[in-house]
Amino acid sequence: MKSLQFVDRISGGDLKTRITADGYLVGEAKCARTGIQTYGASEMGLPGSGTINVYRPEDAVFNKDSLASYAGKPVTLHHPPVPVTADNWKDYAVGTVGETVARDGETVRVQFALMDGKAIKDVQDGTCQVSMGYTTPIEMRDGVAPDGTPYQAVQTGPI
Numbered sequence: 039m040k041s042l043q044f045v046d047r048i049s050g051g052d053l054k055t056r057i058t059a060d061g062y063l064v065g066e067a068k069c070a071r072t073g074i075q076t077y078g079a080s081e082m083g084l085p086g087s088g089t090i091n092v093y094r095p096e097d098a099v100f101n102k103d104s105l106a107s108y109a110g111k112p113v114t115l116h117h118p119p120v121p122v123t124a125d126n127w128k129d130y131a132v133g134t135v136g137e138t139v140a141r142d143g144e145t146v147r148v149q150f151a152l153m154d155g156k157a158i159k160d161v162q163d164g165t166c167q168v169s170m171g172y173t174t175p176i177e178m179r180d181g182v183a184p185d186g187t188p189y190q191a192v193q194t195g196p197i
Contacts, residue, residue, distance in 0.1 A: 053166050063133075063152040063161060068145040069108075069170045070197065072099045074187045082176070082191070093181060093189040098174070100141050104196040107172070108139045108148050115157045117171060132157035146170075172197045 055065030072094050079086045098104065112122045112131035122130045136149035152158050175195035182188050 055161065057158075061155070061158070063158040064150070066147055066149050068142055068147050070094075070099055070104075070172075071145040072096050073144060073185065074183050074189055090191055091187060091189040092176065092191045092193060093183045093187075094193045096144075098193045098195060099146065099197070101196040105139045105141070105146065107197055108135050108146065108170070109137045111135045113150050113152060115154075115160060115165070121171075170197075 053065065053067045055063050057063055074091050074093055076089050076091055079088050079090055082090050082092075084090065111134070112127055113133035113135060114122060114130045115132050118126075118130040120126065132154035133150055133152035136151065138149045140147050152161065174193050174197050176191050177194045178191050180188070180190055181192060
């Protein structure tokens with residue numbers, strides 16, 4: 039079993055926002071989800087150019103440690119080339135994830151706030167994908183998800 043970094047993408051229809059009196063953009067977004075997600079082999083550190091179906095069971099996505107890991111994290115406008123830490127936060131962060139993190143159907147819902155004027159304008163102009171970058175244990179094994187979709191890997195631990 040190895041641990042890999044993943045990027046989830048959720049469409050703008052799952053992004054609900056408003057502007058506060060002081061100009062910040064706050065809202066809620068559905069982000070990580072259960073089920074099958076397809077990644078390129080190279081995204082998973084594997085040779086070749088094919089795709090890999092990764093199954094994410096409920097017990098991994100909604101694990102209490104997984105849910106707790108979202109709270110208070112920085113929000114970036116795009117994917118930074120390195121993990122965001124206290125040492126580089128000013129270089130990449132445009133806001134923060136709030137403390138309210140909850141299951142919403144088969145997805146995780148988070149509250150967030152953007153405080154950077156350029157990032158707020160970009161969102162208002164149409165940048166609306168939410169992507170949660172995270173590291174999680176993955177086991178390469180074939181199987182079939184409950185919906186009948188075959189997979190080649192399964193997320194085995196918390197995010």
